[in-house]
Amino acid sequence: MAADRMKHLLCASLILWSSNCYAVDRNNFKTCEQSSFCRRQRKFHPDVSPYRALLDTLEISHVAASLNLLHEKTQVLLKLEICGLEDNTVRFRITELETKRPRFEASDVLVKSPRTYRLSVEKQTTEELMLLGRDSLRISVSARPFRIDVLSGGELVTSVNARGLLLFEHSRTRGNTLTERVSSTVGSMWTKLKAVFTSGKEEAASEEKNEGESPEGEEKAHEKQPDLGTDEKEDQEEMVEEEEEGTWEESFKSHHDSKPYGPMSVGLDFSLPGFEDVYGIPEHADSFRLRTTSSGDPYRLYNLDVFQYELENPMALYGSVPYMVAHSPERTLGLFWLNPSETWIDIASNTAGKTVFGKMLDFVRSANEGPQIDVRWMSESGIVDAFLLLGPSPTDVFRQYAALAGTQALPPLFALAYHQSRWNYNDEDDVRAVDAGFDKHNLPMDVIWLDIEHTDGKRYFTWDPNKFPNPADMQNDIAGKKRKMVTIVDPHLKVDSGYSVYNEAYSRGYLVKNKGGGDYEGWCWPGSAAYLDFINPEVRDWYASKFAYESYQGSTDILFTWNDMNEPSVFNGPEVTLHKDALHHGGWEHRDVHNLYGFYQQWGTVGGQLRRSGGNERPFVLARAFFAGSQRFGAVWTGDNVGEWSHLKASIQMVLSLNLCGLSFSGADIGGFFKNPPTELLIRWYQAGAYQPLYRAHAHIDTARREPWIFGSDTTALVRAALRERYALLPYWYTVFFWAYRSGMPVMRALWIEFPKEEQTFLIEDEYMIGNALLVHPVTEAASRGVNVHLPGAHEVWYDVHTQKKYSGGQEINYPVKLSTIPVFQRGGTIIPRKDRPRRSSACMSGDPYTLYVALDDQKFAEGELYMDDEHSFNFEKENEYQLRHFLFKDGTLKASVSSHIPPGKYSSIEWLERIVIVGIAQPMLSIMMKQPGSQDVPLAYEYTPELSSLIVRRPGVRLTADWTIVIR
Known part of the structure; x- marks a missing residue:
């Protein structure tokens, strides 16, 4: 009894700590110096590599060119494989030729096995090997010291091991190291x-x-x-x-890591000549452009539950994507390090003093020295498995990465609308009151969320019988408003013999094991908790069955899922997570698979939603932990942020980084999770969030209630305006998300993606593009009266979407703002579809008419697209029930037709065109005629405003899925 009491007191204190902590305790998380493998790798300084490539062992097949590497001091042999992949991509794999224990390879991350082709030999001597690939690819391998140079179009684009930092800690048993052999000799x-x-x-x-x-x-x-x-x-x-401390066993604070297989880390360096700017490797609360790390810790990738994270910090956060993108005016390059163990990344640059204006500070570059970025990857276990994506354009790199890790899943339309959440809505009456409040105040809303307090004692897949006695009735009421609900399902299970989900997982052996082989138990929200072993595909399949209506009693088809705490979070574990020597299916240690845990849970959850609908309905699953490839399963968010202006600003940098690395469906908690934001900040966050891919308000249990009507009518009106901007643009959002699904292009884009040769854009991280048509510069400073907006493109024109005022590109403007202002500009030469009738939810907009916003460039040209399907099912894939419409304005004529960018679909809709707004049209009109095949020409009413060069064509009345032409004379 005393032991049980102590456990409950510990749990209570942990929960109290987590709910009241408003600053991260950095002592809970390792630095590189405290991580023994990172310390060892970093002590291995740049020098002549101890490895020699044995070129006479070369073998070439259709899969790879393979040869051996010899460590000339230890005499350990490694196997190097160089694979030419289709679409200008190269893969490098380094493994042990002989090993005492297999090393984990993250094959599930790849959407499919990459297609390879046979490399050919152009030259081979005892000291040099030159391989030829496609697309002007040449790969030079130097024997001694070992080095790989990759050339594209005759130019060196990447050097591998140029700094001699390949360090592969070979598999061995304790007591059989060179040190002990040398020590024995010296002792004798x-x-x-x-x-x-x-x-x-x-x-x-x-x-x-x-x-x-x-x-x-x-x-x-x-x-x-x-x-x-x-x-x-x-x-x-x-x-x-x-053999230093931490090599064969390691302790951090009170936690011990037994390291039964000893040191098995891998590290390798890549040099990127010609590059000054590199981005990616989320998740970090840091600048969008990655910093150099020579004066501090490397960037760390290790999924961790970090309460109120610090900004401008390379500390690990909730998710890890070991992928970065280097960009210059001449080329874009991707580097994907496929390893899910704890990973640190050092970045060095010979232009580290570059400022936003492209100048140099405290650095003089010699006349013959060009810019270069050096990147060093260091992982605790696994193999070297690296992909070099050769671009050369940003679009090429996004396509190449998508071919490896997959594209963003196309969400149902409701998921792109507004979500209302907090920890926690108290009971069914509270949920109904919040739902009614949005209607009363004419605020659109699509989804209400329930956090952990809705469950019966933190037992997931259950409902609190007192607070939520009739969950199906509650959901039916929400469904009557054409809205949805989301409930939280975390990966830990309360250790309780009366909890059926735990009992079944326990009896089937589906739980993570401790190093001794017993079930691992840690502390989380329920108290003592066990952790499902999602690494096991059988567990994921079983877990999916728990979402069936008969298993998840009280659930309905409008209920979707939130996977939180899936780093996984263990309150009393090392660094608030699982012990590294815990064991998973297949005998893998947790250290081998840590960063994949949340990836696998989200995979299983998606499987559950698919199964319950017979594979017909698109899932919606939000996860906090993620890895490369998580985009295939749904959405992610930036975790436990803070209601402060700095965190609003940081949300832009973080979401840009996530989008760059494939995770387009991402966002930050509106208003901040911790603290009570001032009203001005809350308004500005609603405005910024309206132009981020995931639009969800969420707050901590200890914060004051934040429903938009609580702060008075003026605040409510401003939030309403921001929400309506989001809803009006849902057709455009949906179209941009379709292309993210189809091609891998980000939804939220750094300016340099659209303007790759414009160096002024490379360091801009406070504004961005949505698709190719909208430029957004959120207001992120208190009491702001103006923002400096960079309008890229010397030959571009831009239009204020609210005033229709025209601006020339290639300049920075000071844009005055009021509290009601959201600085948004439409790019000249684009056409954006909208639905401008306000409704209570996105589903209520079905059947509403469209408006086309046509922004002409200086050549009086514009084009755009609209993607249409049923907005919720997989019929767009299974039955080709979709349409991609193409709109083209040229020579005074607006034409609608089926897009030629994808095969034509067969979706039909009654939705029609209510209005056309054309800006940048500066000549008087004599007539506007509608032309359709098989019909008589019909004159259309219009209104022209010469001061704004703006034309409004009223009620064309044509269906959006029909072909038609409007001629302006």
């Missing part, structure tokens, strides 16, 4: 030397003679052996580093 010699000094040289010589050695031989040994020689010293120093 010291015994002999001691005998000389204590018993006399003659006695020592006599002993040597009895061993078959002459006195002269002893003297020679005496002269050279204690010094060991230069090479032997280096060997000893290198291996002593391997």
Whole structure:
């Protein structure tokens, strides 16, 4: 009883700590110096590589060119594979030729096995190998020291191991290292030397003679052996580093890591000549452009539950994507390090002092030295599996990465609308009151969320019988408003013999094991908790069955899922997560698969939603932890942010980074999770969030209620305006998301993606593009009266979407703002579809008419697209029930037709065109005629405003899925 009481007190204190902590305790999380493998890797300084490529072992197949690498000091052999992949991509794999234990390979991350082709040999000597690939690809392998140079179009684009930092800690048993062999030799010699000094040289010589050695031989040994020689010293120093504290076992605070397989880390460097700017490797609360790390810790990728994270920090957060993009005016390059173990990334640059204006600070570059980025990857276990995406354009790189890790799943339309959440809505009456409040105040809303308090004692897939006694009735009421609900389902299970989900998982052996083979138990929201082993596909399949209506009693088809705490979070674990020597299916240690845990849970959850609908309905699953490829399963968000202006600003940088790395469906908690934001900040966050892919308000249980009507009518009106901007643009959002699904293009784009040669855009992180047509510059400063907006493109024109005022590109403007202002500009040459009739939810907009906003460039040209399907099912894939409409304005004529960018679909809709707004049209009109095949021409009413060069065509009345032409004369 006393032990149980102590457990409950510990749990209560942990929960109290987590709910009241408003600053991250950095002591809970490791630095590189406290992570022994990172410390060892970093101590391995740039030098001549100890590895030699054995070029005479070259073998070439349709899969790879393979050869052996020899560590010339340890004599350990590695296997190098170089694979030419279709679409200008190269893969490098380095594994052990012989191993005492298999190393984990994250094959499930790849959407399919990459298609390879046969490389050919252009040149081969004992010291150099030149391989030829497609698309002007050449790969040079130098034997000694080992180095790979990748050339594209005759130019060097990447060098591998140019700094000699390949360090592959080979598999071995304790007590069989070079250190101990050297130590044994030195110890033996010291015994002999001691005998000389204590018993006399003659006695020592006599002993040597009895061993078959002459006195002269002893003297020679005496002269050279204690010094060991230069090479032997280096060997000893290198291996002593391997034997330092933390090599075979490691402790952090009160937690012990047994490391039964010893040191198995891998590291490799990549040099990127010609590049000054590199981005990606989310998730970090840091600048969009990655910083150099020579003066501090490397960037860390290790999924962790970090309460109120610090900004401008390379600390690990909730998710990890080991993928970065380098960009220059000449080329874009992608680098994907496929390893799910704890990973650190060092970045060095010879242009580290570059400012936003492209100048240099405290750095003088020699005349013959160009810019270069050096990237060093260091992972605790696994293999070297790296993909080089050669672009050369940003669009090419996004397509190449999508071919590996997959594209963003196309969400149902409701998921792109507004979500209302907090920890927690108290009961069914509270849910109904919030729902009614949005209607009363004419605020659109699509989804209400329930956090952990809705469950029966933190037992997931259950409902609190007192607070939520009739969950199906509650959901039916919400469904009557054409809205949805989301409930939270975390990966930990309350250890409770009365909890059926736990009992079944326990009896089937579906739980993560501790190092001794028993079920691992840690502490989380329910108290003592066990953790499902999602690495096991059988567990994921079983877990999916729990979402069936008969299993998840009280659930309905409008109920969707939120996977939180899936780093996984363990309140009393090392770094608030699972012990690394915990065991998973297949005998893998947790250290091998840690960053994949949330990926696999979200996969299983998606499987559950698919199964319950018979595979017909698109899922919606939000997850906090993620890895490369998580975009295939749904949405992510930036975790436990803070209601402060700095976090609003940081949300832009973080979501830009997520979008760059494939996770387009991402956003930040509106208003901040912690603290009570001032009203002005809340308004500005609603405005910014309206132009981020995931639009969800969420708040901590200890914060004051934040429903938009609580702060008075003026605030309500401003929030309403922001919400309506989001809803009006849903057709455009849906179209941009379709292309993210189809091609891998980000939804939310850094300016340089659209303007890749414009260096002024490379460091801009406070404004961005949605698709190719909208430029957004959220207001992120208190009491702001104006923002400086960079309008890119010297030959572009831009239109204020609210005033229709025209601006020339290639300049920075000071844009005055009021509290009601959201600075948004439409790019000249684009056409945007909208639905401008306000409704209570996105489903209520079905059947509403469209408006086309046509923004002409200086050549009086514009084009755009509209993607249409049923907005919720997989019929667009299974039955080709979709349409992609193309709109083209040229020579005074607006034409609608089926897009030629994808095969035509067969979706039909009654939705019609209510209005056309054309800006940048500066000539008087005599007539506007509607032309349709098989019909008489119909004159259309219009209104022209010469001061704004704006034309409004009223009620064309044509169906959006029909072909038609409007001629303006």
